[in-house]
Amino acid sequence: EPEVTQTPSHQVTQMGQEVILRCVPISNHLYFYWYRQILGQKVEFLVSFYNNEISEKSEIFDDQFSVERPDGSNFTLKIRSTKLEDSAMYFCASSGGLRTGSNYGYTFGSGTRLTVV
Amino acid sequence: KNEVEQSPQNLTAQEGEFITINCSYSVGISALHWLQQHPGGGIVSLFMLSSGKKKHGRLIATINIQEKHSSLHITASHPRDSAVYICAVRSGGTSYGKLTFGQGTILTVHP
Numbered sequence: 232e233p234e235v236t237q238t239p240s241h242q243v244t245q246m247g248q249e250v251i252l253r254c255v256p257i258s259n260h261l262y263f264y265w266y267r268q269i270l271g272q273k274v275e276f277l278v279s280f281y282n283n284e285i286s287e288k289s290e291i292f293d294d295q296f297s298v299e300r301p302d303g304s305n306f307t308l309k310i311r312s313t314k315l316e317d318s319a320m321y322f323c324a325s326s327g328g329l330r331t332g333s334n335y336g337y338t339f340g341s342g343t344r345l346t347v348v
Numbered sequence: 349k350n351e352v353e354q355s356p357q358n359l360t361a362q363e364g365e366f367i368t369i370n371c372s373y374s375v376g377i378s379a380l381h382w383l384q385q386h387p388g389g390g391i392v393s394l395f396m397l398s399s400g401k402k403k404h405g406r407l408i409a410t411i412n413i414q415e416k417h418s419s420l421h422i423t424a425s426h427p428r429d430s431a432v433y434i435c436a437v438r439s440g441g442t443s444y445g446k447l448t449f450g451q452g453t454i455l456t457v458h459p
Contacts, residue, residue, distance in 0.1 A: 262444040274391075274434065274449040287446055320389050326444050337381065337438075337447075341390040 233257040237323050237340035244347055247312050252343045254306045254323030260338075263306045264324040265298065267291070268342075274322065280306065313347045320344050350375040354435050354450040361457050367422040369453045371435030374416065378438055381447060382409050382420050385432040394420070394433075425457045 236255040244250050256263050265277040278288040280298055297309045306325075310317055323340040351374040361367055371380070382394040395402050395409040397418065402409050406425075411418040422429055432454050436447040 264446065266447075268389075273451050274436070274447075276446040276448065279444075279446055281444065289446075322391060337393055337396065339383075339391040339393065341388075344389065 233338070235323055235325055235338050235340035237321075237343050239343060240341065241344045242346070244313055244345070246315060246347055250310050250313055250345065252308045252310075252321050252323075252345070254308075254340055255304055256306055256323065256325030257327070257338055258304070260325035260327045262286075262326045263298075263300070264326075265308045266322040266324065266339075267319040268322065269316075269319045277308070277321075310345075313345075315347050318345060318347045350377065350437055350439065350448045352435055352437055352448055352450040354433075354453050356453060357451065358454045359456070361425050361455070363426055363457055363459050365425050365457075367425050367429075367455065367457075369420045369433050369435075369455070371418045371420070371450055372416060373435075373437045373448075375439070376413075376416075378445065380411055380418050381436045381438065382418075383434040383436060385434060385452065387431075391434070422455075427457045427459050430456050 238253045263280040266274050267277055268274045276289050278292045278298055279286045295311045299307050320342045322342045326337040353372050355370045379396050379398045381396050384392045384394055397409055397411040406423045408421040420433060432452040434452045435450040438445045438447050
C-alpha cells in the first residue's frame with residue numbers, strides 16, 4: 232500500500248536554528264498538508280498546499296514557517312528560527328484528487344518528532 | 349470554527365468486550381475520519397464517512413449527519429486494539445481539505 236514518508240523521524244535542534252522537515256507524499260495525490268501535535272494535546276492543522284501554492288493556513292503558520300515542493304516529489308516544512316514551543320510531532324499528509332479507496336486516500340506519514348533545546 | 353468532542357477520554361476494557369467511542373461536532377461537514385494513533389505516534393486512517401455506516405473487520409463506524417454525531421465500535425476487543433482513537437472532521441471537498449481533530453480517546457484493552 233502506498234505510504235507517505237517523512238524524514239527524519241526525530242530531530243533535535245538548538246533554539247534559533249533553522250530546521251527543514253521532509254515528506255514524500257503519495258505520488259498521485261494532489262493535496263498536501265502539515266499538522267503538528269504538541270505532547271499531550273490535539274493534532275492541529277498548519278497548512279495545506281495545492282497546485283504549487285498554499286491553499287489554506289492556520290494562525291500557527293506565521294512568518295517563521297514556510298512550505299515548498301521543490302522537485303515534484305518532496306514536500307518540505309521549514310521553520311526559520313525555532314523556538315522552544317515549536318517542539319512537537321509534525322505530521323505530513325496527502326490526499327488524492329480522485330477517489331482512491333474508502334478514505335479518498337487521506338494518508339498520514341509517521342511523523343517527525345522535533346525537539347528544540 | 350468546528351469543535352470536535354470525543355467521549356470518553358479514557359476507556360479501559362477487558363479482552364472480548366464491545367467498545368464504543370463517540371464523537372460530536374458543531375458545524376456541518378463534508379466528511380468525518382476515524383484515525384488510530386499508536387504509542388510511537390504514527391497516525392493510521394481507519395474510516396472516512398460522509399453518511400451511514402462502514403465496517404472493516406471488527407471495526408464499525410456510523411455517522412448521523414442530522415445529529416452531528418459519529419460512533420466507532422470495536423467488537424470482540426483485543427489487547428492489540430490498545431491505542432488512541434481520534435475523530436477528525438473535514439469541511440472541504442470530497443477529496444481534500446484540512447482536518448479538525450478531537451482530543452482522542454485512549455483505549456486500553458487488558459487480556
